[in-house]
Amino acid sequence: DGSSTPTEVSVIAQPLAGKKLSKKLFKVVKKAASAKALRRGVKEVVKALRKGESGLCIIAGDISPIDVISHLAVFCEEKDVPYVYVSSKAELGAASGTKRPTSCLLVVPGAGFDAQDKYDEAAKEVAAITPTF
Numbered sequence: 267d268g269s270s271t272p273t274e275v276s277v278i279a280q281p282l283a284g285k286k287l288s289k290k291l292f293k294v295v296k297k298a299a300s301a302k303a304l305r306r307g308v309k310e311v312v313k314a315l316r317k318g319e320s321g322l323c324i325i326a327g328d329i330s331p332i333d334v335i336s337h338l339a340v341f342c343e344e345k346d347v348p349y350v351y352v353s354s355k356a357e358l359g360a361a362s363g364t365k366r367p368t369s370c371l372l373v374v375p376g377a378g379f380d381a382q383d384k385y386d387e388a389a390k391e392v393a394a395i396t397p398t399f
Contacts, residue, residue: 274328274330275327275328275351275353276327276328276329276332278332278336278339279325279327279328279351279353280351280397281350281351281392281395281396281397282327282350282351282352282353283350283351283352283353283392283395287350287388287391287392287395288352288353288357290384290387290388290391291322291324291350291352291361291388291392292352292357292358292361293361293381293384294322294373294381294384294385294388295324295358295361295362295371295373296361296362296363297379297380297381297384297385298362298373298374298375298379298381298385299361299362299363300363301376301378301379301380301381302378303321303373303374303375303376303378303379304362304371304372304373304374305319305321305371305372305374306362306364306368306370306371307368307369307370307371308334308335308338308369308370310372311323311338311370311371311372312338312341314372314374315341315342315345315347315372318345319372319374320345320346320347320374321347321372321373321374321375322347322348322349322350322372322373322385322388322389322392323338323342323347323348323349323350323370323371323372323373324349324350324351324352324358324370324371324372324373325338325339325349325350325351325352325369325370326351326352326353326354326355326358326367326368326369326370327351327352327353327354328353328354328355329355329369334369335369335370338370347372348389348392348393348396349392349396350392350395350396355367355368355369358370358371373385
């Protein structure tokens with residue numbers, strides 16, 4: 267693990283995934299990346315949500331300035347898409363198969379996505395920690 271510097275996670279990053287759930291989510295993201303069932307970055311995620319795509323939205327909690335992604339949680343709630351924060355944008359980027367840190371991504375399971383069971387399990391855990399209003 268090359269990340270020895272601690273990252274500053276924002277206070278609005280709720281619900282924040284624990285270590286175990288984060289590991290599960292990163293595994294799902296890796297599978298989704300190889301199956302091309304992934305939308306990376308704020309612009310792409312917002313566009314996908316606007317077009318009615320649904321899936322699991324994973325947002326990095328250490329983005330600075332936080333305003334860049336602060337609207338995403340509200341948008342996900344409006345579209346009934348489960349979302350969760352993870353502590354590191356670098357880990358999220360690495361899991362999605364890029365060297366670049368990623369602020370957010372949307373896992374959209376479709377044809378050729380072979381990790382549906384892992385996705386369902388992760389989505390269930392995310393739904394359990396997501397606040398309902």
